[in-house]
Amino acid sequence: MQINNITNSNFVKNDVKVTKRASYMQQKNVNQKDVFQKSLAFKGIKLPSGEYDINAVRYAKKVVAQGGDGWKNRLYEKIYKREKDSHGPILSKGMAKAGKTLDRVNVDIITLGLGEVFFYLRNLSDKQVAKDEVLKMTKIVNDVKHRKLKEDAAVIKKTEQVTMRMLEYKKDVNTAKDMKIKPELLDLLQRKREGRPTAMPNNVMFYSKEDVINNDLINWTKENANANVKTVDLKEDDLLEVLEKAEKDYKETGDWNLIHAKNMEDLINPEKSDNTTIETMKDIMGAVAEDYHSTIIFSTKNPEKLDYIALQPHRVKTLDLSNIKSPKTMCLEDAKERVHNPENIRENPLGVINDILFIANGHTNKELEWEFSLSDNVYRDVRNNVLEKFVKEDNPEGLEYMSIFNKAYHNLI
Numbered sequence: 001m002q003i004n005n006i007t008n009s010n011f012v013k014n015d016v017k018v019t020k021r022a023s024y025m026q027q028k029n030v031n032q033k034d035v036f037q038k039s040l041a042f043k044g045i046k047l048p049s050g051e052y053d054i055n056a057v058r059y060a061k062k063v064v065a066q067g068g069d070g071w072k073n074r075l076y077e078k079i080y081k082r083e084k085d086s087h088g089p090i091l092s093k094g095m096a097k098a099g100k101t102l103d104r105v106n107v108d109i110i111t112l113g114l115g116e117v118f119f120y121l122r123n124l125s126d127k128q129v130a131k132d133e134v135l136k137m138t139k140i141v142n143d144v145k146h147r148k149l150k151e152d153a154a155v156i157k158k159t160e161q162v163t164m165r166m167l168e169y170k171k172d173v174n175t176a177k178d179m180k181i182k183p184e185l186l187d188l189l190q191r192k193r194e195g196r197p198t199a200m201p202n203n204v205m206f207y208s209k210e211d212v213i214n215n216d217l218i219n220w221t222k223e224n225a226n227a228n229v230k231t232v233d234l235k236e237d238d239l240l241e242v243l244e245k246a247e248k249d250y251k252e253t254g255d256w257n258l259i260h261a262k263n264m265e266d267l268i269n270p271e272k273s274d275n276t277t278i279e280t281m282k283d284i285m286g287a288v289a290e291d292y293h294s295t296i297i298f299s300t301k302n303p304e305k306l307d308y309i310a311l312q313p314h315r316v317k318t319l320d321l322s323n324i325k326s327p328k329t330m331c332l333e334d335a336k337e338r339v340h341n342p343e344n345i346r347e348n349p350l351g352v353i354n355d356i357l358f359i360a361n362g363h364t365n366k367e368l369e370w371e372f373s374l375s376d377n378v379y380r381d382v383r384n385n386v387l388e389k390f391v392k393e394d395n396p397e398g399l400e401y402m403s404i405f406n407k408a409y410h411n412l413i
Contacts, residue, residue: 045413047143057413058374060140064148065371071141072134079133083126147347147413151370154348158334165330172324173217180319181221185295192256193226200256201317202288206299208321210329214299217321218260221297228255233262239284243292250293257294264298268310278307285315328362335359339404349408356405357382360389373412 045057063071184204191198208214222229228249232242239261246257266272267281288294300306303318311318325333335355338344344352354367366385372378386405390398 047140047413048146049139049143052140054374056137056140057144060137060144061371061374061413063137063141064144072138075137076130076134079130080126083129084123144413148370151348151350154344154351158351161334162327162331165327165334168330169325169327173213176217176319176321176324177220180321181217184317184319185221185297186224186226189225189227189256189258189295200289201295202314203285203296203298203316205303205311205316205318206297206321207301207303207318208299208324209301210324210326211299211301212326212328213321213324214301218297218299222258222260225258227258227295228253229258229260231260231262234267235263239264239267239281243284243288243294246294247292257292259294259296261296261298264296265300265306268307269305270307271305278310282307282310282315285310332359332362339401339408345404345408346411349411352408353382353405353412356386356401356408359401360386360395379409 044051045054047057185201188198188200192200206214206218208217222231228246230242230246232239242259242261246259249255250257268278268285270278273281285296288296303311310316335358339352339355339359350368350370350373353373354364357366357368358364366382368378368382386402389395390402395401
């Protein structure tokens with residue numbers, strides 16, 4: 001008797017509905033080309049001990065989640081009862097208990113006592129079927145346990161790697177603070193505060209490929225600057241008016257002004273501003289320190305797009321932070337490396353799927369949980385999310401990631 005007989009019992013509910021729904025979905029998508037070839041009709045899962053019905057594997061996953069060995073006795077009793085109730089030499093399946101007892105007496109009379117032997121042997125056969133079914137399910141459970149251990153180990157390793165990336169980021173950020181920001185700006189502000197002769201920069205540009213790094217380091221700079229700190233948005237504020245007010249503040253307090261100018265890069269970007277605006281900005285940027293007793297700080301991710309004359313050293317001091325990667329960026333790079341590893345696709349498919357979801361969404365809010373990895377509804381949600389992020393948003397690597405997703409999904413248990 002095959003292991004999928006288990007799924008015809010009460011152990012896995014709604015199998016008939018799932019099968020009908022799967023057949024419908026298969027017919028609906030028959031003419032659609034899709035890298036996700038594993039539809040709801042897929043019923044076979046390969047494990048080290050053999051290939052089994054998907055519902056039997058679902059049952060095994062529940063067993064592993066619950067833990068213990070009590071399931072073996074419960075499964076044995078259910079299968080034995082199913083076999084015992086499913087046949088009779090004269091009366092059909094489903095007859096009342098009294099009818100089956102009468103049937104047993106009649107057979108015993110007709111066969112001159114051999115009926116009792118027949119029923120005894122049949123009972124032994126029913127018990128053997130139950131034992132065989134439990135043995136097969138034990139193999140599936142052991143396979144599922146083994147995979148679960150591998151996946152749990154992979155999660156632990158990934159968590160350790162995330163922690164390591166955070167430490168690397170903190171180390172790089174602290175190095176930038178001590179070796180670049182402090183000597184190039186904060187120490188100068190302190191000397192100016194103490195009244196010592198100091199050549200103050202007109203403008204300081206923070207350059208990183210990631211906004212989060214620029215913002216974090218600019219905010220830290222403002223918090224630690226011994227100066228009169230202001231923040232303005234040049235989409236809303238006129239820079240010249242801001243500087244004129246800053247000069248008045250300097251005359252009243254004697255404090256040097258550190259002005260964080262948001263969106264300043266747009267005013268010296270030829271793609272976003274006309275030549276007149278850029279020329280005006282050059283004049284202002286060259287006189288910030290001398291005429292207004294101020295230093296402007298701003299950030300950019302793409303200095304190559306800005307007017308190179310506006311960035312000349314007498315106007316702008318550049319703090320190159322491009323060697324720093326945020327933890328998120330480092331984790332994305334790690335995820336991309338993992339999903340392209342064939343061994344991970346084979347041995348840790350759930351981790352690969354979650355890495356692809358992270359690559360697609362940029363966060364872990366949509367991770368697929370082990371307990372629900374074979375759920376039809378969850379599969380559709382995950383599939384649709386990946387399709388939307390990689391196809392509708394024209395991700396150049398979308399089809400490749402979807403193909404990897406498909407391979408990993410077929411290896412799920």
